[in-house]
Amino acid sequence: MADPIIAFIGAGNMSSTIIGGLVAKGYPAANIIATATRQASLDKLTAIAPVTTTLDNQAAIAQADVVVLGVKPQVMKSVCLTLAPAIQAKKPLVISLAAGLTLNSFSEWLGEGLALVRCMPNTPSLVQCGASGLYGNAAVSPAQRDMADSMMKAVGISLWVEQESDIDAVTAVSGSGPAYYFLVMEAMQAAGVQLGLSPEVARQLTLQTALGAATMASQSSDEAAELRRKVTSPGGTTEQAILSLQADGLEAMFAKAMTACRDRAIVMAKEMAG
Numbered sequence: 566m567a568d569p570i571i572a573f574i575g576a577g578n579m580s581s582t583i584i585g586g587l588v589a590k591g592y593p594a595a596n597i598i599a600t601a602t603r604q605a606s607l608d609k610l611t612a613i614a615p616v617t618t619t620l621d622n623q624a625a626i627a628q629a630d631v632v633v634l635g636v637k638p639q640v641m642k643s644v645c646l647t648l649a650p651a652i653q654a655k656k657p658l659v660i661s662l663a664a665g666l667t668l669n670s671f672s673e674w675l676g677e678g679l680a681l682v683r684c685m686p687n688t689p690s691l692v693q694c695g696a697s698g699l700y701g702n703a704a705v706s707p708a709q710r711d712m713a714d715s716m717m718k719a720v721g722i723s724l725w726v727e728q729e730s731d732i733d734a735v736t737a738v739s740g741s742g743p744a745y746y747f748l749v750m751e752a753m754q755a756a757g758v759q760l761g762l763s764p765e766v767a768r769q770l771t772l773q774t775a776l777g778a779a780t781m782a783s784q785s786s787d788e789a790a791e792l793r794r795k796v797t798s799p800g801g802t803t804e805q806a807i808l809s810l811q812a813d814g815l816e817a818m819f820a821k822a823m824t825a826c827r828d829r830a831i832v833m834a835k836e837m838a839g
């Protein structure tokens with residue numbers, strides 16, 4: 566099916582970045598409907614993308630081939646219980662963006678027999694540089710799998726994982742990952758200022774360096790470790806920075822942080838199940 570009608574339930578940070586990315590890529594805005602609880606949120610969305618909006622979730626679902634659940638995990642159960650009759654009547658492909666929440670929970674809340682996909686996207690979808698992990702249940706048809714895949718590929722890369730629990734690892738790597746890079750940028754900018762640069766110069770150099778390093782790493786046949794080696798002259802300046810970061814346990818810090826992220830997804834699933 567070309568350009569299915571997609572209803573986004575929830576028009577917050579994540580939905581609006583996917584919608585903005587889709588429309589910027591040429592997906593017809595007329596085929597996208599978004600809902601929220603506050604009209605102000607919908608007005609904010611239509612300022613970036615001229616999609617159809619409504620405060621009526623049921624009306625949105627009645628027209629949809631794909632329903633994207635973009636509300637916070639904490640309210641997902643209560644929202645799903647109210648959506649269940651409309652979803653069972655229309656039987657669209659249902660895609661959850663929520664961290665943690667399992668396909669089993671969605672089957673309990675929405676009823677059995679639905680094609681369900683868990684998608685873990687990230688906010689760089691807004692600039693078509695998103696990275697999404699997807700996992701679907703057995704009811705997802707090949708055509709629906711293509712729909713989910715095409716939707717997320719329009720805003721970046723989209724990879725299917727082999728088991729549902731892998732989505733929690735995807736959350737730790739790419740779902741939450743942009744925040745780690747933003748934190749590194751904040752730290753580099755602040756350190757640049759401490760070393761005497763103006764905030765604006767430190768900011769521009771930090772951002773361009775992040776962009777340059779990411780672009781180079783994604784276009785090069787060299788692994789990141791080899792690219793790093795090429796910057797690091799023996800006895801030179803970079804070596805001192807890298808030795809300092811490693812002595813302070815950077816790798817262990819990332820392993821611990823990302824395990825905490827993955828574990829939080831598992832705990833959220835348990836807290837919000839039932």
Ligand SMILES: NC(=O)C1=CN([C@@H]2O[C@H](COP(=O)(O)OP(=O)(O)OC[C@H]3O[C@@H](n4cnc5c(N)ncnc54)[C@H](OP(=O)(O)O)[C@@H]3O)[C@@H](O)[C@H]2O)C=CC1
Binds near residue numbers: 579601644663685741
């Ligand atoms: N932010 C991120 O980087 C990522 C988020 N996610 C997942 O995406 C989901 C959304 O997160 P995020 O966008 O950050 O959250 P936000 O709080 O920014 O957005 C949530 C949206 O849900 C809307 N909403 C709440 N209740 C209802 C309802 N009953 N009917 C319709 N809309 C409703 C809110 O409406 P209103 O605006 O009117 O309050 C709001 O627009 C979460 O499950 C999260 O785990 C996944 C990957 C990355």
Ligand SMILES: O=C(O)[C@@H]1CCC=N1
Binds near residue numbers: 664736740
């Ligand atoms: O922090 C969160 O819970 C969401 C999911 C991944 C990114 N943001």
